[in-house]
Amino acid sequence: MFFFTFSQLSSKLAIAQSPYSHFVALKNFSQKDAHCRYELSLSGHIASVVGVLALISTWSKQPNLYLQPLIETLGFYRIAFSKRSPWPHIHEQAKLARVPIMMYHDILPTKEVFFDVTPSELEAHFQLMRAKDVTPISLNLLMIHLQTGLRLPEKPILLTFDDGYGGHYEYVYPLLKKYNYPAVFSIYTKGVGNNSGRTHVNWEQLREMAADSLVTIASHSISHPHDLTKLSDEQLLKEVKLSKRILEAQLGLNIKYFTYPVGKYDDRVAREVATVGYQLAFTMSDQDERFAGASHSLLAVSRFGQSRLKNAIAQAWGGQQLTPCQKNNLTN
Numbered sequence: 001m002f003f004f005t006f007s008q009l010s011s012k013l014a015i016a017q018s019p020y021s022h023f024v025a026l027k028n029f030s031q032k033d034a035h036c037r038y039e040l041s042l043s044g045h046i047a048s049v050v051g052v053l054a055l056i057s058t059w060s061k062q063p064n065l066y067l068q069p070l071i072e073t074l075g076f077y078r079i080a081f082s083k084r085s086p087w088p089h090i091h092e093q094a095k096l097a098r099v100p101i102m103m104y105h106d107i108l109p110t111k112e113v114f115f116d117v118t119p120s121e122l123e124a125h126f127q128l129m130r131a132k133d134v135t136p137i138s139l140n141l142l143m144i145h146l147q148t149g150l151r152l153p154e155k156p157i158l159l160t161f162d163d164g165y166g167g168h169y170e171y172v173y174p175l176l177k178k179y180n181y182p183a184v185f186s187i188y189t190k191g192v193g194n195n196s197g198r199t200h201v202n203w204e205q206l207r208e209m210a211a212d213s214l215v216t217i218a219s220h221s222i223s224h225p226h227d228l229t230k231l232s233d234e235q236l237l238k239e240v241k242l243s244k245r246i247l248e249a250q251l252g253l254n255i256k257y258f259t260y261p262v263g264k265y266d267d268r269v270a271r272e273v274a275t276v277g278y279q280l281a282f283t284m285s286d287q288d289e290r291f292a293g294a295s296h297s298l299l300a301v302s303r304f305g306q307s308r309l310k311n312a313i314a315q316a317w318g319g320q321q322l323t324p325c326q327k328n329n330l331t332n
């Protein structure tokens with residue numbers, strides 16, 4: 001049974017657009033042509049529903065004007081969710097879309113390795129995305145898309161930052177707030193507050209970030225082993241399960257996503273990640289970079305290195321528009 005509540009919807013379904021940007025469309029929506037003319041997608045529409053719900057709670061004059069489209073809309077989503085792909089498979093419609101997931105590591109003023117990014121370079125990336133009408137989405141929204149095939153914004157992208165570096169709090173988080181861009185931070189728990197070598201975020205900073213709807217925290221193990229596939233069953237269980245428990249206890253959140261250190265996994269590792277209760281796991285491979293929908297499964301979601309941003313956003317596409325009339329075409 002898939003539980004899909006408004007509180008889940010509103011908590012982390014952040015997209016870069018204003019949640020009220022589609023509100024005008026709902027306002028002009030008549031009951032008569034509600035069924036077929038109004039196109040449904042995830043391009044801010046769920047956010048619109050949440051926005052309407054919030055407004056309904058404060059409005060008393062004409063609630064019915066807004067209630068009917070809401071019911072129609074939720075009815076469609078209920079059908080979409082009832083037709084979602086069996087986990088951890090990716091929905092056939094989502095396979096057609098091209099959602100790039102960008103992977104960043106440390107952000108710091110002076111580069112030490114080639115994949116370091118300076119704060120000004122990161123802001124240039126954000127400006128490029130804005131100039132190209134790219135919409136950064138949250139991981140929860142991507143998860144819904146991958147399971148239902150519902151369309152995302154025209155040019156979606158997911159931003160991910162690995163390893164919990166101090167620069168993520170100092171430079172990335174302020175930029176996310178400035179641009180209103182959601183992102184995922186993958187944290188290995190032993191690194192938190194450890195400033196020997198590179199600096200890392202501490203628990204207080206992480207709690208502040210995790211409480212922000214723009215931020216999703218994923219587990220990245222406890223000690224960041226170079227290759228999880230080489231660990232004993234006991235070690236593997238500890239890295240996967242205990243890291244989830246520690247993050248949940250420290251942050252007061254349900255940690256639903258895992259990022260394989262160095263992208264390395266096999267069937268045993270993926271099975272453990274699933275058994276422990278993660279819903280999705282990120283991998284990475286310089287030799288095999290794919291759009292999200294082309295990933296092997298929700299337990300091996302592919303990413304692009306940040307240096308491929310320009311090319312990735314040139315191809316980004318949120319998938320096919322579905323309408324209520326196409327609901328029967330929502331196949332598994």
Ligand SMILES: [Zn+2]
Nearest residue numbers: 162163261262
């Ligand atoms: Zn890592």
